[in-house]
Amino acid sequence: MKIWLDGGLRDAASARVSVFDHGLTVGDGIFETVKTVDGRPFALTRHLDRLARSARGLGLPEPDLDEVRRACAAVVDAQPMPLGRLRITYTGGESPLGSDRGEHGPTLVVALGEAHRRPDATAVITVPWTRNERGALAGLKTTSYAENVVALARAREQGASEALFGNTADRLCEGTGSNVFVVIDGEIHTPPVASGCLAGITRALTVAWTGAKETDLPLDVLERADEVFLTSTLRDVQGVHRVDGRELPGAPGPVTAKAMRIFDERAGNDLDP
Numbered sequence: 001m002k003i004w005l006d007g008g009l010r011d012a013a014s015a016r017v018s019v020f021d022h023g024l025t026v027g028d029g030i031f032e033t034v035k036t037v038d039g040r041p042f043a044l045t046r047h048l049d050r051l052a053r054s055a056r057g058l059g060l061p062e063p064d065l066d067e068v069r070r071a072c073a074a075v076v077d078a079q080p081m082p083l084g085r086l087r088i089t090y091t092g093g094e095s096p097l098g099s100d101r102g103e104h105g106p107t108l109v110v111a112l113g114e115a116h117r118r119p120d121a122t123a124v125i126t127v128p129w130t131r132n133e134r135g136a137l138a139g140l141k142t143t144s145y146a147e148n149v150v151a152l153a154r155a156r157e158q159g160a161s162e163a164l165f166g167n168t169a170d171r172l173c174e175g176t177g178s179n180v181f182v183v184i185d186g187e188i189h190t191p192p193v194a195s196g197c198l199a200g201i202t203r204a205l206t207v208a209w210t211g212a213k214e215t216d217l218p219l220d221v222l223e224r225a226d227e228v229f230l231t232s233t234l235r236d237v238q239g240v241h242r243v244d245g246r247e248l249p250g251a252p253g254p255v256t257a258k259a260m261r262i263f264d265e266r267a268g269n270d271l272d273p
Contacts, residue, residue, distance in 0.1 A: 002078035004071035004110035009078060009211075023091030026099055027144035030054040030091075033233050036084035036112065037074055042271050044069070046201045050141060051088060056141040061106055063090050071110040085115040087232060089143065120260070121154055121239035121251040123160040124175070124230070127151045131165045131173040133196030141198055146174035148198040160242070162230060164218035167196045178235060179203035181212060183227035183255045188212035202263075205273060209266050210259050212229075222246075227253035227263065237263045 001012040006025045023029030032047040041047075048065045055063055057089060072086060089109040095102035129147060137144060151163035155176075164180055167173045174180060174197035183188045190207065192214040193199050206212060228240040228248060239252025252260060266273065 001111070002075055004075050005141075006108055007067075009074055015109075017107055017109065019092045020094045020097070020102075021087065021091055022095040023033055023107065023127065023143050025095070025097060026092075027096070027105060028058070028060075028092035028099075028101065028142035029085065029089060029140065029148075030058055030060065030141055031143055032088045032141060032234060034086040034088065035115070035233050036076055036081070036086050037271065038082060039080035040271050041072055041086055042074065042267065043201050043205070045272050046204070047088070050199065050201065051090065054140045054142065055090065058137075060092060060141060063106070063108070068108065068110070071108065073236065075110050075112050079112055081112075081114050083115045083117065085113045087111050087113070089208070091143065093098070115234055118235050118238050121241040122162065122230070123158075123241050123242040124162045124164055124228070125155050125158050125160045125244050126219065127154060127163045127165060129165065131167045131196040133169070133173070134165040135196070138196045139193060141197060150174045159203060164222070164243075170219050171195055172217040172219050172221055173197050174200075175230060178230040178232040181206070181229050181231065181259075182221055182225035183218065183253065184221070184225055186226075186255060188255060188259065189215040189217060189221075191199075191215070191217055200231060200233075202236060205266070206231050206237060206259060206263060209262050212259075227251065227256045229256045229259065236260070236267070 003015040005015045035042040091107045092101045093106045094104035155163040162175045165173045173195045179200040239256045241251035
């Protein structure tokens with residue numbers, strides 16, 4: 001495996017980041033996960049735009065997006081695969097122990113791993129913890145991911161692949177690594193960014209391509225929605241057949257199945273929409 005680290009390709013065995021890197025010690029970093037299809041990244045421009053937005057939100061130096069593009073191309077060219085997970089990580093770099101950043105400058109890592117197509121439908125649970133829609137990190141894709149790790153572990157324990165959060169106002173927000181959509185009376189709805197959810201790349205494309213509405217939704221909408229589906233970089237559009245103890249027979253339902261077809265067709269026609 002070849003990994004890009006601070007300016008060049010390295011073998012995985014020799015790619016090392018300082019134990020004092022701020023991304024490790026305090027979670028001071030951002031990241032993007034990009035799908036690669038037959039050796040080509042999908043929606044890379046959108047992902048890089050969000051990387052820059054997250055950097056600004058966290059107060060990190062503006063990333064050199066030309067360098068990030070070169071790094072992505074080098075890593076993908078070094079290990080082509082049918083379907084891949086390209087991970088871009090950008091941190092505060094080597095810093096003193098504590099919350100203050102040092103003067104060393106940021107760390108950039110780009111790595112690629114093999115991915116597999118998701119099943120058409122999955123199970124999800126809701127969790128009692130909340131997203132803080134007014135927090136400093138709301139809407140930023142940061143490496144401060146521990147609460148997602150805890151929630152996803154609970155989902156796995158209950159035979160689900162994703163955990164869904166409400167926010168502090170008890171409104172539907174997002175999953176640990178996905179956005180959530182519901183179908184009510186034939187119409188597709190998804191929580192607005194103001195709910196505290198991440199402005200997902202696949203979410204934005206799904207809204208644009210299906211006409212889904214951004215709607216402030218109560219968390220208990222999951223108890224009565226006709227259909228539920230998730231979107232994310234590696235899920236694309238994925239139906240939900242169970243929410244907690246509620247079964248949704250026949251998932252993906254007709255509206256979800258249509259959204260899946262539309263996404264597959266549009267994404268197949270343009271790898272950088």
